[in-house]
Amino acid sequence: MREDWETARRRGPGNDWVILALGHAGEIEKVEVDTAHFKGNYPDRVTIEAAMFARDAEAVAESDTWLPLLAETKLEMDKQHYFESELEPIGAVSHVRLSIYPDGGISRVRLHGRLDRGA
Numbered sequence: 001m002r003e004d005w006e007t008a009r010r011r012g013p014g015n016d017w018v019i020l021a022l023g024h025a026g027e028i029e030k031v032e033v034d035t036a037h038f039k040g041n042y043p044d045r046v047t048i049e050a051a052m053f054a055r056d057a058e059a060v061a062e063s064d065t066w067l068p069l070l071a072e073t074k075l076e077m078d079k080q081h082y083f084e085s086e087l088e089p090i091g092a093v094s095h096v097r098l099s100i101y102p103d104g105g106i107s108r109v110r111l112h113g114r115l116d117r118g119a
Contacts, residue, residue: 015100015102016099016100016103017061017097017099017100019095019097020097020098020109020111021056021059022093022096024116025052025092025093026093026114026115026116027093027113027114028050028069028087028093028112028113029087029112029113029114030082030084030087030111030113031048031069031082031087031109031111031112032080032081032083032110032112033046033080033106033109034106034107034109035077035078035080035081035105035106036078036079036107037078037107038078038104038106041105042075042078042104042105043075043101043102043103043104043105044074044101044102045074045075045101046070046072046075046081046098046099046100046101047072047073047098048068048096048099049066049068049069049099050066050067050090050093050095050096050097051065051066052065052091052092052093052094052095053095059095066097067088067090067093068090069087069090070083070086071088072101092116096111
């Protein structure tokens, strides 16, 4: 078993994405996107959006609630990418949508921040 996410090569338009539900709502202060071991099939670019949803079922890709947390950013192969000053201050969120362009593999995503004690 592998502990990463690798998409099939995309031949048509569009991109791949994943929605992550946080264990507890909070404000994200630092993000790690790791492309370790992906030397030929890593995504060229990434965006991260986040939102506050009351239930997981509300967190759908087509929702207008998503706010940009990380603008489209270039990635490199086989590297841990850390983002802190690049993140937009959007407040507490419960879900994150990570989009890769056009396709590729990511070893792990880590989200660091503070818990929202009011949630």
